[in-house]
Amino acid sequence: MKTEKNLVPFNGYFAIVALLLSLAFLIFGIVEGHPFDAILAIILSSLILKGFIIISPNSAKVLLLFGDYKGTIKQNGLFWVNPFFSRITLSMKARNFESEKIKVNDKMGNPILISVILVWKVEDTFKPLFEVDNYESFIRIQTDSAVRKLAGSFPYDHFEDEKATVTLSTNFDDINTALENEVSERLEIAGIKVIESRIGYLAYAPEIAHSMLRRQQASAVVAxxxxxxxxxxxxxxxxxxxxxxxxxxxxxxxxxxxxxxxxxxxxxxxxxxxxxxxxxxxxx
Structure with a gap:
């Protein structure tokens, strides 16, 4: 499996000097009546102009030469690269993703509604572009799968399993850690770094919510x-x-x-x- 390769570009300001010299040569060819020199200067200026790239903070440029991956530039500023390179821009900023509320069964088989909030960023620029088809869709699907697996591994609360040491509704730190590890493992193939993963919404499904509320009230009254x-x-x-x-x-x-x-x-x-x-x- 290939991974990201850093590419060191040429300084863009040196390329500006070369562009000015090419333009001067163009003017000289026109004034002196040397059409061949003027045409050569036009071609050279066009290639120099096409090679300029500007990279903003928290952005990266992935460079391809006729479909062959040549490397990634993460430095910020004005640079010059091979004008025949194809360029793909990727954002390296942290992004939020909140999943839809999905109905799943907890460890005891009770239907619950759960959603997750994921904070992520691109870490390896090669993998999200060339290891998966659509990395944003991949993130949504894999996060949904991880949430389903997590919900099925723990009971909702201690009412259903009194011997449980970790439940979805009480041990938030343990649950969020388990969720983060599960999502990170699934998204590693896409070069995605999980910064934070936590449960955003958790409740019993509507069809059993009233019964569960009465059970909790009864337990509170007994206590x-x-x-x-x-x-x-x-x-x-x-x-x-x-x-x-x-x-x-x-x-x-x-x-x-x-x-x-x-x-x-x-x-x-x-x-x-x-x-x-x-x-x-x-x-x-």
Whole structure:
């Protein structure tokens, strides 16, 4: 496989001096009446003019001679090359690419919507022009393929796979690193350097999004209830110990159970508790 070859061009300002001398020779031929010299000067001036190239920052010129790759110029400025060279301009600037939202299945088989943001640049000027047909289309297709493979390798979250150490929705650094490595490997053949690759959009597919939201809400409610009950038990225990230590009232087991039940209802209830005042004895 061929790779990029740097070509050192001639200084364009020296070529300007040569062009001026050729024009002077042309004028001399016309004035002195030497048509052969004038024609020769015209041909020479035309070749010199055709050999000028200007390369802007973060640009490169790929040079071909009758289909044969001769090299690439990445220096900036005014240069002169063989006037018979064909020239192809390539941008070396960093570019953004945001993929379309695609529907794929995660590791557990759940349909999800995902897109990726890719920052890339051309690194080897030979490969994108001569190793692949259309390097921009190649980037889009290979990025899409890498995203599909990544999504199928990890679960969406820990609800589906509690033992998973890496999930799509939580371990962003690990996921983005895995995605960058996968895309870089696929785009190496096209001479593309991946500067950054990260997930731009991630969500459950619409057909299961509502169900998954209810499941998450239920899990949150269960976790909150567990915390409330844990705190309520501690508060009841503290209250009973405090009453007992200060000898405010002595409870038998039935009265203690009744008090615990009432306190748990008050502390764990969803709505505000309305007290019922007992005007008789504690046994009523």
């Amino acid at each position: 909150a209830r567990h915390k409330i009950v844990e705190g309520a038990v501690g508060m009841v225990e503290s209250a009973l110990n405090l009453l007992d230590s200060k000898n405010i009232i002595t409870f038998d087991e039935d009265k203690k159970a009744t008090m615990v039940s009432n306190l748990m209802v008050v502390l764990c209830g969803d709505s505000e508790t309305k007290p019922v005042i007992n005007t008789g004895t504690l046994n009523q």
